Amino acid sequence: xxxxxxxxxxxxxxxxxxxxxxxxxxxxxxxxxxxxxxxxxxxxxxxxxxxxxxxxxxxxxxxxxxxxxxxxxxxxxxxxxxxxxxxxxxxxxxxxxxxxxxxxxxxxxxxxxxxxxxxxxxxxxxxxxxxxxxxxxxxxxxxxxxxxxxxxxxxxxxxxxxxxxxxxxxxxxxxxxxxxxxxxxxxxxxxxxxxxxxxxxxxxxxxxxxx
Amino acid sequence: xxxxxxxxxxxxxxxxxxxxxxxxxxxxxxxxxxxxxxxxxxxxxxxxxxxxxxxxxxxxxxxxxxxxxxxxxxxxxxxxxxxxxxxxxxxxxxxxxxxxxxxxxxxxxxxxxxxxxxxxxxxxxxxxxxxxxxxxxxxxxxxxxxxxxxxxxxxxxxxxxxxxxxxxxxxxxxxxxxxxxxxxxxxxxxxxxxxxxxxxxxxxxxxxxxxxxxxxxxxxxxxxxxxxxxxxxxxxxxxxxxxxxxxxxxxxxxxxxxxxxxxxxxxxxxxxxxxxxxxxxxxxxxxxxxxxxxxxxxxxxxxxxxxxxxxxxxxxxxxxxxxxxxxxxxxxxxxxxxxxxxxxxxxxxxxxxxxxxxxxxxxxxxxxxxxxxxxxxxxxxxxxxxxxxxxxxxxxxxxxxxxxxxxxxxxxxxxxxxxxxxxxxxxxxxxxxxxxxxxxxxxxxxxxxxxxxxxxxxxxxxxxxxxxxxxxxxxxxxxxxxxxxxxxxxxxxxxxxxxxxxxxxxxxxxxxxxxxxxxxxxxxxxxxxxxxxxxxxxxxxxxxxxxxxxxxxxxxxxxxxxxxxxxxxxxxxxxxxxxxxxxxxxxxxxxxxxxxxxxxxxxxxxxxxxxxxxxxxxxxxxxxxxxxxxxxxxxxxxxxxxxxxxxxxxxxxxxxxxxxxxxxxxxxxxxxxxxxxxxxxxxxxxxxxxxxxxxxxx
Numbered sequence: 001x002x003x004x005x006x007x008x009x010x011x012x013x014x015x016x017x018x019x020x021x022x023x024x025x026x027x028x029x030x031x032x033x034x035x036x037x038x039x040x041x042x043x044x045x046x047x048x049x050x051x052x053x054x055x056x057x058x059x060x061x062x063x064x065x066x067x068x069x070x071x072x073x074x075x076x077x078x079x080x081x082x083x084x085x086x087x088x089x090x091x092x093x094x095x096x097x098x099x100x101x102x103x104x105x106x107x108x109x110x111x112x113x114x115x116x117x118x119x120x121x122x123x124x125x126x127x128x129x130x131x132x133x134x135x136x137x138x139x140x141x142x143x144x145x146x147x148x149x150x151x152x153x154x155x156x157x158x159x160x161x162x163x164x165x166x167x168x169x170x171x172x173x174x175x176x177x178x179x180x181x182x183x184x185x186x187x188x189x190x191x192x193x194x195x196x197x198x199x200x201x202x203x204x205x206x207x208x209x210x211x
Numbered sequence: 212x213x214x215x216x217x218x219x220x221x222x223x224x225x226x227x228x229x230x231x232x233x234x235x236x237x238x239x240x241x242x243x244x245x246x247x248x249x250x251x252x253x254x255x256x257x258x259x260x261x262x263x264x265x266x267x268x269x270x271x272x273x274x275x276x277x278x279x280x281x282x283x284x285x286x287x288x289x290x291x292x293x294x295x296x297x298x299x300x301x302x303x304x305x306x307x308x309x310x311x312x313x314x315x316x317x318x319x320x321x322x323x324x325x326x327x328x329x330x331x332x333x334x335x336x337x338x339x340x341x342x343x344x345x346x347x348x349x350x351x352x353x354x355x356x357x358x359x360x361x362x363x364x365x366x367x368x369x370x371x372x373x374x375x376x377x378x379x380x381x382x383x384x385x386x387x388x389x390x391x392x393x394x395x396x397x398x399x400x401x402x403x404x405x406x407x408x409x410x411x412x413x414x415x416x417x418x419x420x421x422x423x424x425x426x427x428x429x430x431x432x433x434x435x436x437x438x439x440x441x442x443x444x445x446x447x448x449x450x451x452x453x454x455x456x457x458x459x460x461x462x463x464x465x466x467x468x469x470x471x472x473x474x475x476x477x478x479x480x481x482x483x484x485x486x487x488x489x490x491x492x493x494x495x496x497x498x499x500x501x502x503x504x505x506x507x508x509x510x511x512x513x514x515x516x517x518x519x520x521x522x523x524x525x526x527x528x529x530x531x532x533x534x535x536x537x538x539x540x541x542x543x544x545x546x547x548x549x550x551x552x553x554x555x556x557x558x559x560x561x562x563x564x565x566x567x568x569x570x571x572x573x574x575x576x577x578x579x580x581x582x583x584x585x586x587x588x589x590x591x592x593x594x595x596x597x598x599x600x601x602x603x604x605x606x607x608x609x610x611x612x613x614x615x616x617x618x619x620x621x622x623x624x625x626x627x628x629x630x631x632x633x634x635x636x637x638x639x640x641x642x643x644x645x646x647x648x649x650x651x652x653x654x655x656x657x658x659x660x661x662x663x664x665x666x667x668x669x670x671x672x673x674x675x676x677x678x679x680x681x682x683x684x685x686x687x688x689x690x691x692x693x694x695x696x697x698x699x700x701x702x703x704x705x706x707x708x709x710x711x712x713x714x715x716x717x718x719x720x721x722x723x724x725x726x727x728x729x730x731x732x733x734x735x736x737x738x739x740x741x742x743x744x745x746x747x748x749x750x751x752x753x754x755x756x757x758x759x760x761x762x763x764x765x766x767x768x769x770x771x772x773x774x775x776x777x778x779x780x781x782x783x784x785x786x787x788x789x790x791x792x793x794x795x796x797x798x799x800x801x802x803x804x805x806x807x808x809x810x811x812x813x814x815x816x817x818x819x820x821x822x823x824x825x826x827x828x829x830x831x832x833x834x835x836x837x838x839x840x841x842x843x844x845x846x847x848x849x850x851x852x853x854x855x856x857x858x859x860x861x862x863x864x865x866x867x868x869x870x871x872x873x874x875x876x877x878x879x880x881x882x883x884x885x886x887x888x889x890x891x892x893x894x895x896x897x898x899x900x901x902x903x904x905x906x907x908x909x
Binding site: 029033034035036084118119120123124127153155156158159161162163164165166178179180184185189190191192193194195197198199200201202204 | 524525526528529530531532568569573591593594595596598599600608609612616664666667669670671673674676701702703708800801803804805807808811
């Protein structure tokens with residue numbers, strides 16, 4: 001039998017993942033209102049399980065994130081040394097996969113976003129999805145890998161912030177430390193415009209939240 | 212004749228002697244009435260420093276006028292009326308008595324000047340400005356205003372007195388003793404004001420739930436010039452209710468201090484009364500003596516229990532800007548009017564909107580398409596988006612694409628630009644090809660570019676991904692573009708930016724500050740989104756929400772969001788101040804990043820001051836720079852006056868504190884209070900002065 005609390009082993013069976021309803025409900029409530037959320041908790045607190053759980057259609061719909069939400073889960077470990085173009089391409093790839101999983105018509109703008117990855121092509125794809133009545137949810141697990149990616153400048157995070165302000169696009173990040181630490185205190189670059197972290201509602205996961 | 216003779220009495224020794232002898236001579240000649248008149252003028256002329264003699268002279272001259280002729284001539288009637296007015300002016304003993312005379316004095320202005328006594332009439336008219344100042348004194352509450360009006364009246368009386376020196380001996384003593392009388396009253400009142408406490412009250416709980424007992428909260432504030440000691444507050448008897456406590460005592464209320472006290476009462480006829488008048492009496496001691504008293508009354512409306520709970524899908528949004536037409540967007544009429552007027556001007560002005568973070572600037576820009584009518588085409592551009600890709604080609608291409616999308620959303624069809632077209636001469640292509648297309652599509656409509664997060668252009672230039680020539684191009688577009696204006700929107704003032712880049716743009720733009728919500732706007736944000744669910748707040752709860760957020764859009768929404776959660780969890784439709792306190796604990800935690808950010812953006816000296824102020828003053832208090840300096844010095848921290856003043860001013864510029872102005876009641880100008888009291892609470896809870904000093908030393 002698998003220990004449901006074993007660190008680094010996401011829980012695959014939703015039935016075994018009890019006790020998180022309140023947190024899922026809270027997160028879903030924010031996402032429904034186009035509000036990005038940052039889940040913060042220590043290593044092994046169940047953040048990954050939480051994100052994966054919420055990415056399941058049956059769980060999502062239970063908490064009000066209906067078919068009008070296109071949800072893509074990304075493990076940011078794979079983005080740890082990507083350029084921002086590669087990351088935009090990955091976003092489009094995952095959203096394309098999510099579309100397929102939902103069994104709905106593919107989106108050519110997503111394919112264009114993979115073929116010619118730029119901020120603009122990614123945003124064009126999100127815009128198209130919005131026009132098709134879909135709100136986009138990007139789940140970015142282990143976000144530390146993005147914030148520590150040496151190839152990314154702060155302007156990339158600013159561009160993500162900007163897109164969330166203009167489209168039906170929300171981020172659900174998971175990290176061991178608060179976003180303000182990762183994207184503000186630990187950056188050397190000059191910051192004049194609004195900081196990335198301030199569009200997020202933080203939810204702090206304590207060890208006992210696991211059960 | 213006698214009046215004219217008396218007028219010159221002082222200038223001519225013979226005339227003086229004759230005036231003294233005249234009553235006796237006339238009496239001997241059997242002209243008894245004229246003799247009385249002569250004696251009256253003698254009394255007036257000699258009564259320059261003796262009000263009693265002048266008063267006696269006035270009585271006698273009036274008696275002589277009335278008895279001299281059975282049918283008084285018009286001149287005699289006029290003279291009697293003027294002398295009667297003089298008598299009244301001399302007999303006043305209070306400021307209200309003086310102001311009661313003001314309508315009569317003003318009535319003289321529309322009368323024909325009499326042949327005789329015209330100088331006296333002019334002199335009385337000269338008293339009107341002082342009368343008006345005293346009348347204004349009666350209409351204001353703040354001691355500083357009252358003192359200002361008293362000082363003005365004293366100055367006006369003194370000036371009039373100097374002009375009266377030119378009057379004749381039959382008129383001058385009369386108006387001089389009047390002025391002296393009025394001066395005595397005004398200066399005495401001024402002296403009282405400078406040494407007395409003055410307590411004003413406000414009933415915070417003007418709505419009460421139908422419960423027993425009813426708890427009322429009264430807010431007291433000392434706007435006087437002296438400390439009030441042993442302040443006793445009680446409900447006075449009424450037929451509608453019965454007070455349940457004998458009263459509340461506050462040991463002291465220093466100048467400018469505010470405090471809330473709670474008193475309970477029981478209604479005589481519960482369930483029937485819809486409102487009642489709560490009456491309070493406040494006794495206190497001050498330098499004038501013990502047992503000074505102020506009375507206060509206000510109406511309390513009784514609200515029946517709604518009792519009906521309904522789950523509320525939380526409507527409040529705290530992270531992303533409010534989209535066009537959002538039901539959560541309230542107010543900002545002044546900013547819309549500013550934009551509208553600026554665009555209506557002949558030159559279609561460009562604008563710069565500056566405001567602190569999270570004050571709703573982006574939300575404001577997003578409402579413009581619905582607010583500016585069909586003749587203006589606003590296009591939202593975000594510096595954080597368009598400045599990511601390096602190079603001018605990418606920049607102009609990005610701007611063109613954003614504009615294409617925005618125009619498409621508005622129903623205008625534009626050919627989608629190609630990046631390759633912008634490769635060689637991007638600015639030229641943008642203006643000559645792309646903008647020309649835009650112009651054809653929108654016709655005579657005015658193109659309004661809304662550049663949000665404009666600072667990001669400077670950052671892009673500094674990191675080498677954008678050429679600084681972009682600023683010159685923007686200026687060119689603003690000055691020579693065909694029917695185009697730009698609104699720059701950001702957080703930093705010009706002096707905080709690289710002037711080389713922004714000077715050229717801001718110099719040709721109108722500037723406007725984006726502040727917090729007004730009280731009424733904040734009330735709408737608190738009540739309207741949840742009103743259909745019957746969620747309501749008691750007065751104290753709303754008062755506290757306003758006090759700690761001061762209408763800061765982000766923090767107020769955060770608080771409202773948290774309160775809706777409290778509402779849903781507790782399944783109660785009525786929120787009290789206890790619920791606000793619960794929500795407060797929540798947002799001090801969920802909003803932590805924003806507090807940390809504000810803290811991090813403060814200089815080490817500002818942090819020292821914030822830590823000190825969070826312990827020195829409550830939400831409603833004020834601290835002068837000298838008091839802050841003393842507080843720090845007592846703890847071994849020495850901050851120069853200049854550094855301290857600069858730190859306070861900067862905190863006020865960031866809307867964390869605010870500075871009192873000289874016209875703001877009676878505390879010394881330059882005292883500071885919390886504007887964003889919430890940050891003060893956070894600082895008090897999570898920082899300590901010693902820790903801040905340790906960090907500063909590092």
